[in-house]
Amino acid sequence: MGSAVEQNVRAITVADRLRAQGISRRGFLKFCASTASLMALSPAMVPAIARALENARRPSVIWLSFQECTGCTESLTRSHSPSVESLILEQVSLDYHHTLQAASGEAAELARETAMQENQGKYLLVVDGSIPVKDGGVYSTIAGITNVDMLNEVAAGAAAIIAVGSCAAFGGIGHARPNPTGAMPVSEIVTDKPIVNVSGCPPIPTVITGVLAHFLTFNKLPDLDDLGRPLAFFGQSIHDRCYRRPFYDKGLFAESFDDEGARKGWCLYRLGCKGPATYNACATTKWNQGTSFPIEAGHPCLGCSEPDFWDMGSFYRALSIPTEDTTRTLVYGVGTGAVLGAAAAAVARSRKSKAKAAHYKVSVNDLEEST
Ligand code: SF4
Ligand code: SF4
Incomplete structure (x- = not known):
């Protein structure tokens, strides 16, 4: 690992290695374009990426x-x-x-x-x-x-x-x-x-x-x-980019995993979806080579990319307004998509204003029901 051969291998640039793998100049530029996309950068960055990778060790x-x-x-x-x-x-x-x-x-x-x-x-x-x-x-x-x-x-x-x-x-x-x-x-x-x-x-x-x-x-x-x-x-929440969002905005929610709403692909908010308070790329990048992501498979987002998600209450209880002093839930407090949308915007603002954890919790009502 520390041999001169290894040192030389490490001195070879990324472009050299790609060429050695049989990738042509045209293929290299395509690789740079895909890399820009992978990094969520503009296609205008491709020439700069190509220059950087020509020299990258x-x-x-x-x-x-x-x-x-x-x-x-x-x-x-x-x-x-x-x-x-x-x-x-x-x-x-x-x-x-x-x-x-x-x-x-x-x-x-x-x-x-x-x-x-x-x-x-x-x-x-x-x-x-x-x-x-x-x-x-x-x-x-x-x-x-x-x-x-x-x-x-x-x-x-x-x-x-x-x-x-x-x-x-x-x-x-x-x-x-x-x-x-x-x-x-x-x-x-x-x-x-x-x-x-x-x-x-x-x-x-x-x-x-x-x-x-x-x-x-x-x-x-x-x-x-x-x-x-x-x-x-x-930079964006799961909810920001979720394909079920039009149903959310219309106030159309699945109430159980096998009701008509679930079969029609309605929003999973009332089944505990944490998408409005969860920031990750699942809804756009997806999983398994871009095949699907949990919400597309019919399961609510668990909020797994947020701090302390294991401690934040049941995965299958609806999200509450993310304040330190949560006493009501969006589900029980409001009924239309428009109002829910406004509340979700407040969720996002609150989330972004905090330096650390998103303090979403289950409602007091839910906790009382479960004890
Ligand atoms: S609450 Fe969940 S299922 Fe509904 S639109 Fe938002 S992210 Fe999608
Ligand atoms: S629980 Fe995690 S993997 Fe599943 S949709 Fe939410 S952020 Fe993505």
């Missing part, structure tokens, strides 16, 4: 998996070949990844240490999973090193960090009450490095590779929202 990536379920890696590996996502992944040097690397034991740890030494200050650190800090961090260790110690060690030499998935970004299920391991997100432990949060449970693979593509092309992280997420993918 292959960055070293160290991927640390902590307290997680491997869903984030499973999501990433669903970037089927020969998609732009898979081509982007081939342009980075994935020097350490527990699940994907062939090496194990001491050889694996040596790979991590070598990558760190050879690329001090330049490598990209990707983290999935939360970091347990209770009782000295003993609840999760790798090679005898606690997750928190390994994170601090590797983060120190990183150029930037991508926190992949809601666990690394916001703590996720490990952080949910009662949080027995003291699970924390990356940003609460590392405070002196640029961090981008690619939240979601799991995150959309296109978004992961979109951020990688941005770093590869411009050698910096993309613009972020107030929760550290890439604006290009998290």
